[in-house]
Amino acid sequence: MLAELPTLLELQEKDRFVEAIKGELAAFEPALEELDDAVRTAEAQVEAARRGIDEAGTSRTQLEERIENFRQAQERRRQRLEWVRGAKEAANLMAELDLGRSVLAREEAEWMRSADKMQEAEGRVTEAEGLLEELRASQAAAREAIAAKQAECQDRLQQAGADREETAKRLSKEALSQYERIRRGRAPLALYAMHGGDACGHCFTAVPMHRRQELQSGQGIVMCEACGVLIYNAETIPAS
Ligand SMILES: [Zn+2]
Known part of the structure; x- marks a missing residue:
């Protein structure tokens, strides 16, 4: 992902x-x-x-x-x-x-x-x-x-x-279907940049401790447990 x-x-x-x-x-x-x-x-x-x-x-x-x-x-x-x-x-x-x-x-x-x-x-x-x-x-x-x-x-x-x-x-079937599924939800977008180093950029709920490390180091994308959008670290986007 x-x-x-x-x-x-x-x-x-x-x-x-x-x-x-x-x-x-x-x-x-x-x-x-x-x-x-x-x-x-x-x-x-x-x-x-x-x-x-x-x-x-x-x-x-x-x-x-x-x-x-x-x-x-x-x-x-x-x-x-x-x-x-x-x-x-x-x-x-x-x-x-x-x-x-x-x-x-x-x-x-x-x-x-x-x-x-x-x-x-x-x-x-x-x-x-x-x-x-x-x-x-x-x-x-x-x-x-x-x-x-x-x-x-x-x-x-x-x-x-x-x-x-x-x-x-150009996306895998899994990534595309997840993206589309989130888009059909209530949030206007599917992907939000992490806010203030530890929170969802859409609903501002804090990312749980065990996932925060992953996100902060740019190792993964985390799904917000509160609103369901995908949270990424804008500072560590991998090159395409
Ligand atoms: Zn959220």
């Missing part, structure tokens, strides 16, 4: 490089999320405006049905008026017809207004769609710039990944 320390440290450096590029890529996310949020809001406004058209259409249809029913009722009253003989009944029917006419006039005026409402609703859709289009156009440059930077990062990431694999190949 000690003989492989230089290669392990080289691999760790390359992995840090890979992580840094991944960090750069992740840093684009908030900006993209913000752009997407703005689009989603504008899309929701278009949807709401479209629902406005549906609602205006529904209430117009209901109004038309009501007017039609009312017309038919008026028609029946007129027919009955032709047949009634009693003066009182005829007077009642006349009064009902008069009332019906004014109600009908009111409903028809409402129907005329409903056409305006429909037009207003359509206007709101056109406006909302226009705003959405404008927003998309205004975001195009920012999105392109981000996409270009992302592509550039991806290229570097691929290169750094390949470079890392080259180094990993």
Whole structure:
């Protein structure tokens, strides 16, 4: 393991490089999320405006049905008026017809207004769609710039990944699998230099006496009993 320390440290450096590029890529996310949020809001406004058209259409249809029913009722009253003989009944029917006419006039005026409402609703859709289009156009440059930077990062990431694999190949299976296992743990890195001559460079737990000698003389790598990382003596790294 000690003989492989230089290669392990080289691999760790390359992995840090890979992580840094991944960090750069992740840093684009908030900006993209913000752009997407703005689009989603504008899309929701278009949807709401479209629902406005549906609602205006529904209430117009209901109004038309009501007017039609009312017309038919008026028609029946007129027919009955032709047949009634009693003066009182005829007077009642006349009064009902008069009332019906004014109600009908009111409903028809409402129907005329409903056409305006429909037009207003359509206007709101056109406006909302226009705003959405404008927003998309205004975001195009920012999105392109981000996409270009992302592509550039991806290229570097691929290169750094390949470079890392080259180094990993030079390690023994045992050393590599131990390194990978520690990396999957909680510590950000697998290897830490000894701290202050006797402690783990990650969690600062003291290295037990019987292993300290080994470490201090540069004879080995010690696994930290507290956090599981590998501790090495930075002053006695063997030549690769
Ligand atoms: Zn530790």
